[in-house]
Amino acid sequence: GGEEIILEGPGILGRWHIAPKGLPQSFVSEREDNRALFPRGVDVVLVAGSRVMALPRTTVLSRKSEMEAN
Incomplete structure (x- = not known):
């Protein structure tokens, strides 16, 4: 329900997308x-x-908007 965050790094196959509220x-x-x-x-x-x-x-975190800019 929050803004989408992309997770990458050791132990994560590819990329995971989460959208936690309250951060x-x-x-x-x-x-x-x-x-x-x-x-x-x-x-x-x-x-x-x-x-x-x-x-x-x-874990490397990025915002979806940052990924689209790259």
Whole structure:
């Protein structure tokens, strides 16, 4: 229900598209800053009811609009 985010990286076959609600507009850029700290940094777990998605710091996030620009 939110803005579409594209996930890529280790453990992800191809690309995954998600559209979570409630994330701040700066979420994707903050995650990119977090990835730059590797191996330090923070992993994120998104929870919605009984659904759980883990985003390790190695996951690359981008917005659909950014992908279309490239």
